[in-house]
Amino acid sequence: MKQFHxxxxxxxxxxxxxxxxxxxLATVEMMGHAGFDFLVIDMExxxxxxxxxxxxxxxxxxxxxxxLVRLPDHNGSDIQRLLDSGADGLLAPRMTSVETAERLTxxxxxxxxxxxxxxxxSRAGRWGLAPMEDYLKRxxxxxxxxxxxxxWETLNAVEDYLAVPGVNGVFVGHGDLYLSSGKPASDPEVRxxxxxxxxxxxxxxxLCGAAAATPEDARIYREMGYSLVMVSNDATLFxxxxxxxxxQSKSSS
Numbered sequence: 001m002k003q004f005h006x007x008x009x010x011x012x013x014x015x016x017x018x019x020x021x022x023x024x025l026a027t028v029e030m031m032g033h034a035g036f037d038f039l040v041i042d043m044e045x046x047x048x049x050x051x052x053x054x055x056x057x058x059x060x061x062x063x064x065x066x067x068l069v070r071l072p073d074h075n076g077s078d079i080q081r082l083l084d085s086g087a088d089g090l091l092a093p094r095m096t097s098v099e100t101a102e103r104l105t106x107x108x109x110x111x112x113x114x115x116x117x118x119x120x121x122s123r124a125g126r127w128g129l130a131p132m133e134d135y136l137k138r139x140x141x142x143x144x145x146x147x148x149x150x151x152w153e154t155l156n157a158v159e160d161y162l163a164v165p166g167v168n169g170v171f172v173g174h175g176d177l178y179l180s181s182g183k184p185a186s187d188p189e190v191r192x193x194x195x196x197x198x199x200x201x202x203x204x205x206x207l208c209g210a211a212a213a214t215p216e217d218a219r220i221y222r223e224m225g226y227s228l229v230m231v232s233n234d235a236t237l238f239x240x241x242x243x244x245x246x247x248q249s250k251s252s253s
Contacts (some may be wrong), residue, residue, distance in 0.1 A: 004089070004144055004169075004207055004227065004231050008228070012035060014222045015066070019211070021046040027234050032063025032134035039065055040230065043072040044093050050078060051063055054085045058123075061086065068144060074100055079107045084122035089144025091171060091209075093228060096151070097161050105145045105166025110136055114166060144169055149197070150176035158197045162204040169207035169227070187218060198224050 006038070008015055017038035018031060031039055040049060041056045043074065048056070053069060060067035060084030069082050070091040082090060092104045105116040109161040116139065125135045144164055149155045162172055170195055174185040183190050201208035202225060209228035211216035218231040 002226060004066075007037075008207075008227050014226060014232055015073075015228050016218065017065075017068075017228060017230045018237070019230060020060075021044075021054060021233050021235040022238070023048055023052055027230075027238075028056055028059040031146045031234060032060070032065050036065055038068060038088075038228065039066045040195045042070050042233075044070050050081060053082065054123075057082075057085050057087050061088075065162075068104040068146075070148075071104075072094065072103065074148075076104050076107045079104070080116060080119070083108060083116065083139065083143065085122045086123040087143070087171075089146060091144075091146045093173070093253055094150055094176065095147045095154055098157075099162060101161055101167055103163050103184060106146070108139075108143065108145045108167050110139055113140060128130050137221075144207065146171050146207065148173045151180045152177065152193075155197055158200045159204075161163050162200060162206055165192075169209060170197060170201055170226075171209040172211075174211065180197055187215070194217070194221070194225060195224050198201070 015037035016067065017036050017040060020039045020041045028039065030165055036081060039060045041053050045052060058065040066088040068089045068091060069087045071078065079090065092101065095101050097208060108114060108116060110116045119125060120130065120132060120135050124139065143206060146169035147161055148171040151160060154161070155172065155177070158170055161167055174190070177190065178184055198208045207227040209230070210221045210226050211230040212221055213232060215231055218229050221229045
């Protein structure tokens, strides 16, 4: 997987992705044929097991997309195995402190920069066939280590999170921001804050991501300058399309 900055530049400055909620390899392949640039395999809000995620990573990459994984929590117990499975990056949800961001991203970096152990015989090391320098470079320089900022305080402290050496991307969590603030993504103050996060990330030379409920919002975030923009998720895309097909089929001509 090429470095995300280069990948973004090759695809017009912004990558388009969606969440993988449905535990199905067929869904992964469909998203690839649909034209998405990346998938985020969701371990926080979907019932994916570690074994399934391993297969999803392989299928996502085989379908021409980058494979990211959202961690289930802050424990970090799966980090080593997810990276050795060949994931192109990890998203750490619900950041509430810089210390947590430091602890989790340290586990994603090889020693002496961090705490990740050597596992060259894994899929990430091409089963021991990849040169050591390539394996280490991919892990430290090419994998995404993105933290999700999901409340007003952490989003306003975005510069503090961007200053963490192991963090190379920040992600705006509009859903939990709405729960804590009562302000939807369309609120002018939220739009302003969303733009500020993007500007801060670009100034720091790091990536920024946001999830959109609709294609209209996805276009807004792409125009703001977001590097990684997600639209909806596989389950909702399917459910809405199915509901629309039923409604149209039953409507009178």
